[in-house]
Structure formats: structure tokens, C-alpha cells
Amino acid sequence: MRLSRYFLPVLKENxxxxxxxxxxxxxxxxxxxxxxAGIYSWLPLGYKVLKRIxxxxxxxxVRAGHIPVLMPTLQPADLWQESGRYDxxxxxxxxxxxxxxxxxxxxxxxxxxxxxxxxxxxxxxKQLPLTLYHIQWKFRDxxxxxxxxxxxxxxxxxxxxxxxxxxxxxxxxxxxHMVSYLRTYERMGLTAIPMRADSGPIGGDNTHEFLxxxxxxxxxxxxxxxxxxxxxxxxxxxxxxxEAVAEICTEFTTLYARTDETHDEAVFNELPEERRKTARGIxxxxxxxxxxxxxxxxxxxxxxxxxxxxxEMGSHGIGVSRLVGALIEANHxxxxxxxxxxxxxxxxxxxxxxxxxxxxxxxxxxxxxxxVQKGFDPLYDDRKERAGAKFATMxxxxxxxxxxxxxxxxAANLVELTSRRTGESEEMSSEAALAxxxxxxxxxx
RNA sequence: CGGAGCGUAGCGCAGCCUGGUAGCGCACCUGCUUCGGGAGCAGGGGGUCGGAGGUUCGAAUCCUCUCGCUCCGACCA
Numbered sequence: 001m002r003l004s005r006y007f008l009p010v011l012k013e014n015x016x017x018x019x020x021x022x023x024x025x026x027x028x029x030x031x032x033x034x035x036x037a038g039i040y041s042w043l044p045l046g047y048k049v050l051k052r053i054x055x056x057x058x059x060x061x062v063r064a065g066h067i068p069v070l071m072p073t074l075q076p077a078d079l080w081q082e083s084g085r086y087d088x089x090x091x092x093x094x095x096x097x098x099x100x101x102x103x104x105x106x107x108x109x110x111x112x113x114x115x116x117x118x119x120x121x122x123x124x125x126k127q128l129p130l131t132l133y134h135i136q137w138k139f140r141d142x143x144x145x146x147x148x149x150x151x152x153x154x155x156x157x158x159x160x161x162x163x164x165x166x167x168x169x170x171x172x173x174x175x176x177h178m179v180s181y182l183r184t185y186e187r188m189g190l191t192a193i194p195m196r197a198d199s200g201p202i203g204g205d206n207t208h209e210f211l212x213x214x215x216x217x218x219x220x221x222x223x224x225x226x227x228x229x230x231x232x233x234x235x236x237x238x239x240x241x242x243e244a245v246a247e248i249c250t251e252f253t254t255l256y257a258r259t260d261e262t263h264d265e266a267v268f269n270e271l272p273e274e275r276r277k278t279a280r281g282i283x284x285x286x287x288x289x290x291x292x293x294x295x296x297x298x299x300x301x302x303x304x305x306x307x308x309x310x311x312e313m314g315s316h317g318i319g320v321s322r323l324v325g326a327l328i329e330a331n332h333x334x335x336x337x338x339x340x341x342x343x344x345x346x347x348x349x350x351x352x353x354x355x356x357x358x359x360x361x362x363x364x365x366x367x368x369x370x371x372v373q374k375g376f377d378p379l380y381d382d383r384k385e386r387a388g389a390k391f392a393t394m395x396x397x398x399x400x401x402x403x404x405x406x407x408x409x410x411a412a413n414l415v416e417l418t419s420r421r422t423g424e425s426e427e428m429s430s431e432a433a434l435a436x437x438x439x440x441x442x443x444x445x
Numbered sequence: 446c447g448g449a450g451c452g453u454a455g456c457g458c459a460g461c462c463u464g465g466u467a468g469c470g471c472a473c474c475u476g477c478u479u480c481g482g483g484a485g486c487a488g489g490g491g492g493u494c495g496g497a498g499g500u501u502c503g504a505a506u507c508c509u510c511u512c513g514c515u516c517c518g519a520c521c522a
Contacts, residue, residue: 012471012483013457017515143520283522319522353481388482406481
């Protein structure tokens with residue numbers, strides 16, 4: 001993309017409404033525009049990041065054997081009356097009446113609807129196990145939305161639901177989700193720690209929240225200093241291998257890691273003092289096993305040799321839109337955002353220091369074409385701006401790599417490759433820069 | 446939902462107390478110079494002062510109502 005033809009409304013000054021880094025930077029980098037309290041338009045740059053995150057979530061869910069569907073945002077009230085949550089949910093649920101006076105709601109989650117789909121189409125235990133998920137907009141009418149997309153009223157979320165015959169099967173589904181989530185966050189360059197959590201209004205007795213450590217997090221968390229070092233790395237996972245999947249879960253959940261809701265001071269204090277860490281965390285996902293709570297209430301049963309039995313269920317969510325904010329909270333400096341390679345909106349930025357100079361222009365054009373030809377998505381700043389303005393824009397929007405083309409180097413076929421994260425620059429030929437970019441992204445494409 | 450604020454040009458703000466029909470910085474447009482870290486000079490355009498009602502000769506300014514947004518607290522993916 002050529003910046004002169006793009007839509008990137010960056011702000012030089014800080015918007016007054018933004019209190020935390022991610023909100024401020026998303027507004028300044030032209031990623032979002034607030035339309036109402038807690039409701040945002042996603043401008044081109046923000047939309048690209050949102051879609052990259054969504055894509056990673058999809059890929060990891062499919063890899064785990066889960067099946068994508070898409071359910072509507074508007075749901076009929078009667079499904080929620082069946083489960084009893086229509087009355088239980090309270091004013092956070094946005095209730096709507098259509099022209100015929102029928103009660104509807106903008107879905108805050110989809111347990112009821114997915115259970116309805118299941119009971120309509122699944123009759124036999126032979127059709128199990130089954131895990132369906134979707135990525136869809138949700139609405140919770142928060143009393144006090146804040147922090148930009150981190151705590152909006154409208155939010156984009158992946159929610160998945162497993163249907164199994166036995167509790168053992170359902171717990172395997174739970175473990176499968178935990179591992180797939182760990183992979184998902186790692187691919188985004190995030191360390192999200194699974195912590196034992198409270199089940200809240202969804203109910204159930206087995207649940208973990210995934211938290212990204214950041215000073216602006218909403219929850220206080222307590223953990224063993226060794227936990228953030230746990231990594232999946234590039235190990236292969238066979239999601240059908242129950243023992244292997246369970247082993248990984250054990251590895252990631254044995255050390256102490258809890259939110260303030262489940263924190264146990266006595267257990268925590270058994271750790272040597274230097275390993276006891278207290279911090280703040282942003283919740284970016286949660287997994288639940290809740291058994292037959294909805295299947296019994298809504299008659300979601302399968303036929304077995306022993307008769308009709310309600311299915312065992314769990315539900316599992318990843319806050320896709322919230323992750324955009326969480327990623328920025330975890331990756332920024334005083335100049336702007338620093339995107340991890342896995343989610344960056346553009347792979348590399350090209351800065352032409354002397355727009356209009358024949359040699360610089362043609363060098364940039366050639367580099368741009370070569371990058372596109374190799375499957376990259378570069379952003380070429382071809383505006384008639386001064387160098388300082390171009391650098392400041394690149395730093396703000398946080399592309400992890402920048403190639404600078406100036407009149408000095410062009411004569412000798414030299415460009416400059418700069419890392420946004422370290423600020424380190426290296427002069428090399430265009431061809432060498434292209435090769436380096438290929439190398440860098442080999443693990444992310 | 447309790448408490449506290451704020452709505453004046455695209456963005457950030459001053460003016461309000463002590464009424465006399467708007468101003469600054471950035472951005473934008475034109476020209477000249479500048480050109481590796483958000484340039485300088487000169488000129489220029491842009492605002493029913495959130496909305497409605499009231500007081501007054503006269504309201505951004507005072508009064509009432511209303512809508513929107515933000516912050517602290519309780520609540521939450």
C-alpha cells in the first residue's frame with residue numbers, strides 16, 4: 001500500500017479522552033474512532049490488525065479440530081428464558097423489541113443458541129465429540145465502558161462450545177482449548193498466563209482465565225516467577241493424544257498462578273519469597289467446563305444404548321477486539337506502538353527520504369514491487385513529507401521493520417533496515433534487505 | 446448505579462466568575478525557502494459556542510431542562 005493513497009488519519013496530539021497507552025495510541029495511529037461510549041469504528045489500520053488476530057485464532061481453532069460457524073448477533077428472548085438467564089442476566093443485556101413486539105436481545109454470548117442448534121441436529125452419541133465456534137460481535141451494556149477497545153460495550157469475540165458424551169471427553173476438550181489458546185497467544189507474540197479463575201455467571205467448576213501481564217491490567221494477579229518463562233515453542237501437538245495434551249496443561253497450570261478472585265495467601269506464601277510475584281493482568285481469554293447445565297435446561301440430549309443422556313459441555317472465549325488493546329499495552333514505547341511480527345498490519349515500512357528524486361523513487365518502487373511479489377504487505381510512505389514526519393509516523397503506527405531509502409545510499413545501492421523494537425539500523429543492499437525480511441517472517445507466514 | 450467534571454474550528458485548549466454576538470496552538474489551503482527525526486516566513490479559509498427554553502436592549506458567558514462524553518467507586522470478556 002502506498003501511504004499517499006491510504007486512509008491513515010494519525011493525530012499528533014493526544015486525545016483527551018484516552019487514559020491508557022493502548023487507547024491513546026489506537027486513536028493517534030488512526031486505528032479506531034469512537035462512535036458512542038464503548039462503541040468504535042475500526043479504521044483501515046485497526047481493521048487490519050483485528051483481522052490478523054482473527055485469522056490466527058481461526059487457524060489455531062481449526063488446527064485443534066474445532067469447526068467454525070456463524071451465529072447472529074440478535075437472538076430471540078425465548079431461548080434465554082429456557083435457560084433461565086433472561087431474568088438472571090440483568091441490565092448488562094441489551095434488550096430490543098421488534099415491530100411485532102417480540103422480545104429480542106443483542107447477544108452477550110451464545111450458549112443458548114449453540115445448544116439450540118445442537119439439539120435440532122444431533123441425535124446420536126455417535127456424532128460426538130463436536131466443538132463448534134464462531135467469531136462474532138457481542139454486546140454487553142457495561143455501566144462504565146473505558147480503556148478504548150479493552151472494555152467496550154460492543155466487542156469481537158471468539159466463543160467455542162464443546163459437546164461430549166462423558167465428563168472425561170469434555171475435560172479433554174477443555175485441555176484441547178487450553179493448549180490451542182496457548183498456541184494462539186504465542187503466535188501473536190504475547191505471554192498469556194492461564195490462571196485458575198472464578199466461573200462467574202456462566203457457572204461450572206473448572207475454569208481458567210488467560211492473563212497478559214501489563215501495568216494497566218484490570219485484575220490483580222499472583223504468580224510464581226517461573227510461570228512467564230513457560231513456552232510451547234515449536235513443539236508439535238497431537239490434539240487427539242489425550243495424555244500429551246493433558247501433560248501440557250499440567251505443565252502450564254501446576255505452578256502457582258491465580259487472580260485475586262481465587263488467590264490463596266497461605267498457598268502463595270509457601271513459595272520462596274523471590275519467586276512470589278504480584279502484578280496486574282489483562283484478561284484475554286477464558287475456558288470453562290460446565291457439564292450439563294445448559295443441555296439439561298434446554299433438552300440437548302443424545303441417544304445411547306443406555307437411553308437419552310444430556311451432553312457434557314464447556315465454553316471457551318478469546319477476546320479478539322480486546323487483544324488489539326492488550327497487544328499494544330504489552331508492546332509500546334514513548335514513540336508509539338511496536339507490533340509483534342505475527343499481528344503487524346504491514347510487514348515492513350518503506351520510507352523514501354527524497355520523494356520526487358528519480359533515483360530514490362525508482363529504488364523505492366523496485367523494492368516495493370519485489371516485496372509484494374514475495375508475498376509481503378509493505379507500507380510505502382511516498383508522501384511529500386520531510387524525513388522527520390515520515391519517521392514519526394512509522395514509529396507511531398509501529399511496523400516492526402523499516403527500510404529507509406535516501407539519496408546518499410541509493411547511489412551505492414544501499415538502503416537501511418531498522419528494527420522498531422531495538423532501534424538498531426543496518427546498511428545493506430536492497431536485495432540483502434529483502435532477504436532479511438524473508439528470513440524474519442519465515443516463521444510467521 | 447452513587448460521586449465529580451467536561452461539551453467553544455478536524456484535534457488540543459483559552460474566553461464564562463465580573464453579559465457587549467469569539468481567540469490561541471496543531472492540522473488544512475497558497476507562495477517562497479528548507480529537506481535523515483513531527484521545518485521557517487508570509488498570506489488565507491473554516492465555528493448555528495452540544496440542544497431547547499428563559500432572564501436581558503443584548504447571552505459562549507446568568508437561570509432551568511435535556512442530550513452526549515470523561516474521570517473515581519461498585520460491576521465486568
